[in-house]
Structure formats: C-alpha cells, structure tokens
Amino acid sequence: MPKPTNSYILIFMITLSVFSAVILAFVSESLKPAQIANIELEKKKSILGTFLDVSTMSKEEINKLYDSKVKTKVVSVDSKELDMSEATVKVSDEYRKDLKERHLPVYEILNDKGEVEYTVLPFYGHGLYDDIWAYVAIEPDMKTIKGVVLDNKGETPGLGARMSEKQIADRYKGKSIRDDKGNIITITMQKGEKGGGEVSIKAFENEPHKVDGLSGATNTGKGINVMFETYLQAYTAYLNSKLTTK
C-alpha cells in the first residue's frame, strides 16, 4: 500500500467510527427490553430475598409471588404518601438529592389475610468505587430487622464485593434499629472481621446495633454504614408513623 495521504486516513477513521457507532446503537436499542426486564426481575428478587430464599425460584414464580404479595407506595421524608407510582422512582437517582426532597419507595409484604407482614425499604449509597444498595425488611414491630439483601456495582472482588454474599447479609438478621427509648438508631458495621459465617454472628450476638466487618474492605464498610444511617434517618418519620397506629 502506498503511503496514505492525511485525507485518506481521516476519511478511513471517520467511516470506521460511524460504522461502529451505528452497529452499537442498533445492538443497544434491540437488547434494551431484555436488559430492563433483567433489572426489574433482579429488584423483585432482592425484595423477596429479604425474607425468603429465592435462589431456586424460576422467573415466573418470582413474578407471580411478587405480584400477589407486594404492595408498593412512595412516601416523602415527613411520611406523607405521594401520588406517584413506585416504578417511576429511581432510588439510584434519588439518593443524590437533598434528604428532604427524596421520594422514598416502601414495599409492604402482605400475608394471606392482606395484613402487612414485613416492610421492605430500599437503601442506596456509595461504596469505595461505585454504587451500593440494600433492601431491608423490617418486622411489624418497626424495630427488628427480618433480613437484608446487600449488593454492589463495582467493589473489589474478594474484598468489598463480598458485601453481596448471603453470609454478610445474615449478620444483619435480628438486629434492632431502635435504642432502648425507641429512637431510631443505625446499625454499624465494625472495622476488621472476627471470623466468617457463624463466628461473626456469634461475636455480635449481644450487640443489637453492631455487625461484624469485612476484612480488607474498611471503606466499603464505611459506605454501608453511611447508607444505613442516612436512609434510616430518611425513613424515621414513616417508621414512627406506623409505630403509633399499631
């Protein structure tokens, strides 16, 4: 090939770029519905996963169970029910807003009689590198944690990304979000790790507001703590309102 002129190089690169861009735009658009469905299913799985084991359930079972059991609403920080659909609220965007302006989704899990069995609240925050989030199921006493599902987008595999494991979520089971006087208090993940699995749970058995940490992932732990603190604060009015009506 003879030495190409500058204009040839320019035209070649522009053509290649436009060509790639068109292909990528087409691929992205055509795969979008499937991707959105996956994200929706993931959310349903997380919400149901706070109080039961969804790992063996099929897609259809999860959708069916979710539709029959979950009632959604959106509240404001001062616990006023807002006239909007939960589907339009993106918690990942909301958490960047000022606390007072946030729209807060609430998922009420109904039992067979239509009574509220658990209240599931979505939390969102920032870990060391990227977004982290949690779904927290609270018992009808508005105090005890039934279970949580934690997940992350880009924490270090093997260190911070361990936060998404079930054994870490199990550490939050049975912890209390209220102190002796009934005021909302956050649950703090400690620095360092006592062990794993049962050892971690045993070590903090008598500490209702503390859970064992993630070894080598102190900053992810800090992110989790900030997330729990800000969101428990945001939902305080809602949690208290449910307490008085009981």
Add this chain to the structure above:
Amino acid sequence: MSTESIEQPIKHKSEPLFSKKNRKLLSNPLDADNPVTVQILGICSALAVTVQMKPALFMAVGVTIIVGLSSFIISLMRNLIPNRVRIIAQLMVAATLVVIIDQVFKAYAYDISKQLSVYISLILTNCILLGRIEAFAMGNKPWPSLLDGIGNGAGYGAILMITAVFRELLGSGSLFGYKLLGDSYVGNGVMILPAGACFVIGLVVWMQRARNGYREE
C-alpha cells in the same frame, strides 16, 4: 484524494479449508503455544474470573468469539488500514465487539454478567486480543486469521476451565454450582482468593513444561 490500489494477491492453488497448516493454527495455541501458560498473557483476568466454572466458561466463550471475529474483520480490512493509525483502528473494531458481547450477556445472562462485571470490558486490554491482531491478522488472510483467533481464544479458555475446576472444587466443594463434596466439606479459603489461581496456573505451567520439555532461551 488518492485512489488506493489494493494489491490482489496472486492466486495460488486453493488450499483446503482445514489443511494441515490451518489445523495447526487451531491446535497449536491449545498446548505448545498456549497464550496463558507459554506466552504468559492474559493472567490478570485468568486470576479474576476462575473462582467458579460458570463465569469462567462464559468468559472463555466471550474471549474466543471476540478474538476470532476481530482477527477476521481486521484481516479483511488489513490492506485498507493506514499503517499510522492501525492500532486505533484495531482497538475500535475490538472495542465494538467487546461492547456487543457485554450487552448480549447483560440481556441474556444477567447473573453471569454481574459476576464477571468489569472483566468483560477488560477483554479489550487483554494482551492476547491485540497480540493476535497485530502479530497475525494484520499479515494473513481472513480464514487463517479466524482460525488463529479462535485457537488462541480456546487456548486461553482451556486454561480458565482447568483452573476453575480446581478452584471451585477445592474452594467451594462444587462444580458448576452443584455441590459435589457434601456439606461437611470445609472450603479452602485460598482457592477462592486470586492467590489460589496463581498456585493452580503455576502448577499447570510446570506440568506442561515437564511434559513438553522446556529450555530456558
């Protein structure tokens, strides 16, 4: 605008598609010229995605498709690519394929794509990919380039799978997620960490060199 005269290669007697030379392109990277164990390329991702079999398998398939196709496409365009911008052009073709694979995984294998996270996009920085394009596809015809790409992808994939078998079996007592060693088996923590992959790959390299004979050059 200069018109580009693409030299038509002189027609040789057409070679059979799977001639001995072409078969070698496929089989060599699996053993004697393995990109991971012989050339020691692509180690980073091999450490990261081999904790379990399933993500390792998807990664292997992804890399094979990407290396094969980008070699093929670059080889088709090799006489059009201006030498001065060839790396950019190679990257653009490879990046497009990487993004497509990433999107497809996100749509049809969401759990796996979550586990592989950034390592799918990082295929682009895998030395095997650009190495094969630059060293082989730029100077060879499309068909041998495709075979060479698939061979190297498969060679990389084979090592991933071997590593993942040991890591998942010893680390979690399961294969492809199915518990094999029973509940009483206590997983070996090192195997779950990237260090475990270092040991396994090191042993594979050792065994292969012992078998094939190895001389320090």
